[in-house]
Amino acid sequence: METAMERWYRATRARFSVRSYASDPAKEQLLALKKAASSLSARGVEIVVAQEEAVFTGMLGAKIRGTDTFAALVSRGARPETAGYIGEAFVLEATALGLGTCWLGANFSKGALKKAVPPAHDEKLVCVISIGVSAEEYAARKRRTIEELTELTRAQYDALPEWKRCAVECARLAPSAVNAQPWSFDAAGEGVVVENVAWNFGWGRLDCGIAMLHVELGAAHCGVFGEWREDKTLNAFLPQSAGR
Numbered sequence: 001m002e003t004a005m006e007r008w009y010r011a012t013r014a015r016f017s018v019r020s021y022a023s024d025p026a027k028e029q030l031l032a033l034k035k036a037a038s039s040l041s042a043r044g045v046e047i048v049v050a051q052e053e054a055v056f057t058g059m060l061g062a063k064i065r066g067t068d069t070f071a072a073l074v075s076r077g078a079r080p081e082t083a084g085y086i087g088e089a090f091v092l093e094a095t096a097l098g099l100g101t102c103w104l105g106a107n108f109s110k111g112a113l114k115k116a117v118p119p120a121h122d123e124k125l126v127c128v129i130s131i132g133v134s135a136e137e138y139a140a141r142k143r144r145t146i147e148e149l150t151e152l153t154r155a156q157y158d159a160l161p162e163w164k165r166c167a168v169e170c171a172r173l174a175p176s177a178v179n180a181q182p183w184s185f186d187a188a189g190e191g192v193v194v195e196n197v198a199w200n201f202g203w204g205r206l207d208c209g210i211a212m213l214h215v216e217l218g219a220a221h222c223g224v225f226g227e228w229r230e231d232k233t234l235n236a237f238l239p240q241s242a243g244r
């Protein structure tokens, strides 16, 4: 049977930001999303799946059409990287369920969100993920080149172990606010280091958390599992075991 990691790895290749939807998720999909939200909520991050028309109306919300369904990411003092990492796991699970998604830092009504998901005094509503049946064809958005991302020549990159190339290539597909890709990947040492290199309107560290999950999924696809050594701007994925 396919592992959860391989299911999400496959989803990294199918995911793209969907802003136009044919409908809300079907009933069974909604149940599956709620189940995923509850099992992924951890480490000070809670995912709340809700439906509220007003979140996607008005000046800011109108960019998202055809669905009222969203997941709110709620943080209780979590590192931004953790919110990105856990939120992207949810996005990839939604993708694996056949749904379209879009991370949203701005294109929703903040007032309507606060009413739909009232935060407790120690909670912060970090961002929203729209979810629904996609009305769009897959679109591969532009990414920086491998050479730009790793600061390696093509020959140096090709000489890396397969699992590192897999990790970097999977991370290259990670979404980020305004597609800024505010990271660089240092794959020359023992592991793969994700460095946050830009503030990106305040989303830089959350974006890096998204890329971190992609690094891990790419490595796992090649049978390498490991753990993270986390620092303020440097997050190192260090291999612990090679399975498969």
Ligand SMILES: Cc1cc2nc3c(=O)[nH]c(=O)nc-3n(C[C@H](O)[C@H](O)[C@H](O)COP(=O)(O)O)c2cc1C
Binding pocket: 015, 016, 017, 018, 019, 063, 102, 103, 104, 105, 106, 107, 127, 139, 141, 173, 174, 175, 176, 177, 178, 179, 203, 206, 207, 210
């Ligand atoms: C933290 C974050 C915030 C985002 N906010 C918005 C947003 O407010 N509006 C929007 O249309 N897209 C938003 N996006 C989607 C990005 O623009 C998109 O991921 C990027 O352009 C890459 O395209 P792709 O997701 O199709 O690969 C956001 C993405 C992230 C990760």
